[in-house]
Amino acid sequence: KAGVTQTPRYLIKTRGQQVTLSCSPISGHRSVSWYQQTPGQGLQFLFEYFSETQRNKGNFPGRFSGRQFSNSRSEMNVSTLELGDSALYLCASSQGQGAGDTEAFFGQGTRLTVV
Amino acid sequence: DAKTTQPPSMDCAEGRAANLPCNHSTISGNEYVYWYRQIHSQGPQYIIHGLKNNETNEMASLIITEDRKSSTLILPHATLRDTAVYYCIVKHTGFQKLVFGTGTRLLVSP
Numbered sequence: 416k417a418g419v420t421q422t423p424r425y426l427i428k429t430r431g432q433q434v435t436l437s438c439s440p441i442s443g444h445r446s447v448s449w450y451q452q453t454p455g456q457g458l459q460f461l462f463e464y465f466s467e468t469q470r471n472k473g474n475f476p477g478r479f480s481g482r483q484f485s486n487s488r489s490e491m492n493v494s495t496l497e498l499g500d501s502a503l504y505l506c507a508s509s510q511g512q513g514a515g516d517t518e519a520f521f522g523q524g525t526r527l528t529v530v
Numbered sequence: 531d532a533k534t535t536q537p538p539s540m541d542c543a544e545g546r547a548a549n550l551p552c553n554h555s556t557i558s559g560n561e562y563v564y565w566y567r568q569i570h571s572q573g574p575q576y577i578i579h580g581l582k583n584n585e586t587n588e589m590a591s592l593i594i595t596e597d598r599k600s601s602t603l604i605l606p607h608a609t610l611r612d613t614a615v616y617y618c619i620v621k622h623t624g625f626q627k628l629v630f631g632t633g634t635r636l637l638v639s640p
Binding site for chain 1: 564571572573574575576579617625626627628629630631632
């Protein structure tokens with residue numbers, strides 16, 4: 416069974432540009448969550464999508480947005496990039512169903528550098 | 531979200547058991563205890579989770595105290611590849627949001 420796939424793995428952008436990151440979850444998983452990891456703030460939750468709907472959102476500015484498609488693939492977008500957006504962006508997929516509780520599986524991440 | 535407290539770092543000799551403690555004194559009845567680890571610059575890896583009973587899988591054992599205010603992750607025979615940052619997380623059932631603290635940096639030495 417294929418794992419969580421994130422593309423691209425590395426990205427360099429200039430301040431003010433926008434960027435789109437992609438995440439393909441494990442087959443059959445309907446929940447996709449996004450996290451940002453920086454040396455200063457650690458791992459922080461951005462948002463979660465389930466069946467194309469945003470279910471939960473972290474404390475990030477509106478420049479950070481996402482969406483989920485009918486095949487559960489998800490994208491996140493960051494507009495008007497700032498130097499502080501340089502980070503490792505991680506995607507996690509899970510079944511997301513209610514009964515019991517299910518673990519999340521993480522991708523290898525996209526390392527974004529803003530110059 | 532309940533907060534967790536972990537020691538910032540621990541050392542373990544290769545082949546010995548690594549016991550990583552976690553305090554979650556404000557945990558509520560519908561919150562699970564999860565453990566993840568992250569090896570440098572990789573995505574976090576799920577290890578184990580539990581509600582109130584002790585759990586064991588091929589990677590580790592999870593011991594949760596009867597009052598559920600603390601837990602211990604046990605790696606029975608640590609190897610060099612177990613060197614990583616270990617995160618103890620308390621998660622509300624049905625929600626996928628994981629709140630990561632600073633974790634415990636485990637160093638396994640020969």
